Amino acid sequence: MLLDVANRVVNQPFRILLYSCSFALFTTVLGLPAALSVLPQATSQSPPASSAAPPIPQQNSSQPSAAPPATPSAQPFPRTGLNTVVLDPAHGGTDTGARGTGGLRESEIVLQFAAQVRRALEAQGFQVVQTRLANENPSFDDRSALANAQTGAVFVTLHVSSTGVPGTARVYVNSDLPTGREPNGLIPWDRAQAPFLGLSHKLGDIVQGNLAQRFKGSPDSAQASAIRQLRTTAAPAIAVEISSVAVDTREELDRMAPGLADAIARGITAFRPSYVIATTSGELR
């Protein structure tokens, strides 16, 4: 009706302007509720508030301004089971990660692998949060902040190596970290992983065992390595790296995806009963 009136009374340029305004109004009205419904999960910049005790963000230029606020760890952790998996397709954006001679890019491969792992985890009843859904590159701390804001979660970062025996998969957990706390009882941001190392080892060994059954030549247990992404993550956290971008064709890696997704989903499901129940002193056991 409005457009009919416009057709009769206004000239061509004004009509185009009127159409544009109507279209913008229409898309805003339709799009806003949809955008609001996905906002809490899709953005890593503004993690949801957490009742768990997150680590202290330190004064460091590389750390996000939106880091979770410090909470005294003396407060009890919520007694809750494992229900969330934070999936981290590594790299992204200008950081392509490992690159194969055939043009394979780690950042693209892990994003596609993450979609399969996500489906397998959701089939097991887990809620899955991804640190990135497209070709973007959140910082290490942004990815950790997203994980640290969850309650009852584990963190899995996915990688593809440049080297190694093709067709194998390795799980890494962070190397030992000093477990010291600040005088006020807070866990420092830059060693947030320290209280979770025992659980990370347990989770890593279970997932590695599942991977070794599917991919011959893979190790039997998880290995320790000083992985930057894991250090600031306040949850049981592992890195899964498959070999490698040096394969002749992309299909060789794609064939690994279902086995990888199944092994991770089964591993985390098997880990579920061992997931920590925090004591009232905030210590983990």
Added chain:
Amino acid sequence: MNSRWLRLILGGLFGAVIIAALYFPILKRRVKQTAKIEPQTEEQARRELTQSLTTNPTEPRVKAKLFWASNAEDGSLAAVSVDLPLSPDPALRAKQVLNTLLAGPVDPEQRTLPPDAVLLAFYLLPDGTGIADFSEGLASSIPSGIESEQTAVDSITKTLAANVPQIMRLKILIHGQEVETLAGHLDLTGSFVVSPRAAQISKSEPSNWLPSLRNSSPALTP
């Protein structure tokens, strides 16, 4: 007259073509010879200079143990004994073994560090912390991945542990700066345990961990 000049010009041109045809194979051979001489990069030139400064042939030759990749392709390392003139001074000795490690094994497939990488400096602090300052080549040319980066650092720490017992921990700098990761994965904000004694001390006294040079990040124990 005109036809005479024309004949002279044509004759001259024909002669030039004959000379060019004869000279062409010689020119081609010279180009090939020049191409065989690979241009020396700045990093390679710097390595030659630093190696010649750190190696003194008059020093006693000892069997140094260097850790390069094994042939197993699983990221494991194998010790190789090499006769080297090594200094009794621990910092200089560390430089000498690391330069040999960077120079690479006989089989290039067993390399653990990129050929472009150069050790710019090595310092040893009184508490046993070694600080190795590498060129950009270490970070930019190493194959990206947890396994490859871990193998590179392991080859450095194991080589130092086997040849310079005074070094307890190792801090890696890139071109004089602390960097967040080696090539996107391995954390370089802390220090790596070289000697098992350092790990024991650190477990009993957590405050002994080497803090980050940039902030108070903890030490790492790979």
